[in-house]
Amino acid sequence: MQITEHGDRGRGGRASAARGRRSLRWTGRFSAAVVLVAAGVLGALAAEPRAQAFIRSRTRSCRPVFWPQGCLYVQPDSELLGSDLAPDRVENAIQNAITAWNDHLGVSSFLQLRYLAPRGPQEINPLDGLQLIKFRRNRFCRPPTATNSMEVCFDQSATAVTTVTFINRPSDPASDGLIIDADIDFNAVDFHFYDADNGPPPTGGRTPVDLWNTVTHELGHVMGLEHPCSLFPGAVAACAVDDQGSPAPDCSQVERERFRDPRLQTLYESTMYPTAAPGEVIKRQPHADDVAGIITAYPRVSDPRTCRLPTVVQNAGCAASAPASTGFAASLSLAGTLLGVIFLRLLGRRQRR
Numbered sequence: 001m002q003i004t005e006h007g008d009r010g011r012g013g014r015a016s017a018a019r020g021r022r023s024l025r026w027t028g029r030f031s032a033a034v035v036l037v038a039a040g041v042l043g044a045l046a047a048e049p050r051a052q053a054f055i056r057s058r059t060r061s062c063r064p065v066f067w068p069q070g071c072l073y074v075q076p077d078s079e080l081l082g083s084d085l086a087p088d089r090v091e092n093a094i095q096n097a098i099t100a101w102n103d104h105l106g107v108s109s110f111l112q113l114r115y116l117a118p119r120g121p122q123e124i125n126p127l128d129g130l131q132l133i134k135f136r137r138n139r140f141c142r143p144p145t146a147t148n149s150m151e152v153c154f155d156q157s158a159t160a161v162t163t164v165t166f167i168n169r170p171s172d173p174a175s176d177g178l179i180i181d182a183d184i185d186f187n188a189v190d191f192h193f194y195d196a197d198n199g200p201p202p203t204g205g206r207t208p209v210d211l212w213n214t215v216t217h218e219l220g221h222v223m224g225l226e227h228p229c230s231l232f233p234g235a236v237a238a239c240a241v242d243d244q245g246s247p248a249p250d251c252s253q254v255e256r257e258r259f260r261d262p263r264l265q266t267l268y269e270s271t272m273y274p275t276a277a278p279g280e281v282i283k284r285q286p287h288a289d290d291v292a293g294i295i296t297a298y299p300r301v302s303d304p305r306t307c308r309l310p311t312v313v314q315n316a317g318c319a320a321s322a323p324a325s326t327g328f329a330a331s332l333s334l335a336g337t338l339l340g341v342i343f344l345r346l347l348g349r350r351q352r353r
Contacts, residue, residue: 053242053267054293055226061170062239063177065224066297070110071307072182072222074098076133078120081193084202085211089195091118094133097215100285101223101294109295110303111223119316124183126165129310131181131222133215137188159209159276160186162221182222186214201279213276213283220272220286225293227274228267229254235274243296251275 056064080090098113105111123145124132141153154161165181186193192202193211201208229251230236236248249264251274258264267273271283271290286294 053244054289055228055240055242055248057224057226058237058240059168059177065166065177065179067179069306070304071112071114072131073114073116074131075116076118077122078118081135084192085194093211094215096212097219100216101219104286104291105294108300109298110300111298126181128312129181130312132183135186135188140187140189156190158187159191160184160214160218162218184218196279196281208278210281213281217271217283220290223294224297225272228270228272231274
């Protein structure tokens with residue numbers, strides 16, 4: 001198993017190592033959100049504007065990571081943002097981001113996001129199959145848990161960090177890259193999440209960030225998308241290429257040359273671009289590149305027709321909205337066995353942002 005963390009920051013922020021997570025980062029420049037095709041898809045893609053490029057997260061053997069089921073359940077922890085943003089507005093932002101992805105994917109992709117009302121308090125478990133959203137308000141760290149005996153702290157320049165847990169087993173092509181779980185930690189210590197539709201950005205010591213904008217980006221990581229450019233050497237796997245076969249450019253190159261290169265400008269405007277300006281809302285809706293990446297990974301014609309409510313949710317008393325197939329349940333059982341054996345050994349490996 002491997003844990004890939006997606007850490008995104010603001011433009012101009014610093015980078016640091018952290019177990020492979022990806023996240024969205026903030027930039028202080030007001031002028032300017034980890035783990036990761038049949039003929040029928042071509043017609044589906046035509047509904048979206050022509051995409052330039054997208055990159056999928058990959059295993060160490062360079063296989064794209066993938067979900068084996070047709071739906072993902074996203075649930076915020078009951079401890080939301082306190083006085084920063086009213087609970088109903090937090091839920092609205094998350095649901096708006098989910099709807100944005102589902103609406104753009106439409107009938108072209110079999111993967112759909114499903115929202116579950118807040119429950120808890122609960123802590124992130126990278127093995128439970130529930131896509132938990134956790135707002136960190138005191139320290140931008142994960143406390144020790146039953147699955148991780150060490151506290152894990154994140155780069156403070158990251159507005160959020162998405163951790164994708166997948167099987168990394170090159171000797172078994174059928175399971176190599178299979179995603180088990182994905183969770184999102186939001187940095188409410190250094191950032192003030194707000195609703196940009198509800199007045200001007202808040203003032204104070206923390207940087208204002210539109211919550212909907214950030215959630216949409218992080219959900220892209222949850223589904224398996226990588227940043228389309230590299231913030232620093234090693235931030236994106238060397239074998240990670242876009243759908244045109246081109247390696248990810250340096251983000252600094254994108255910043256410098258985007259005004260004279262339409263392709264780089266399109267990349268810069270994508271939802272999966274790894275930086276964001278204060279108050280930015282352009283990432284609220286996934287763009288053509290982002291949508292094409294998910295449709296390519298999960299085309300409707302390859303629908304596994306399986307949708308399983310995570311056991312942790314079922315045990316909490318929620319009814320499943322779709323039955324689990326025997327095949328999918330068996331695959332998760334096997335995955336859980338594999339993860340249980342090698343989880344601790346892999347925890348100490350470096351993080352990527």
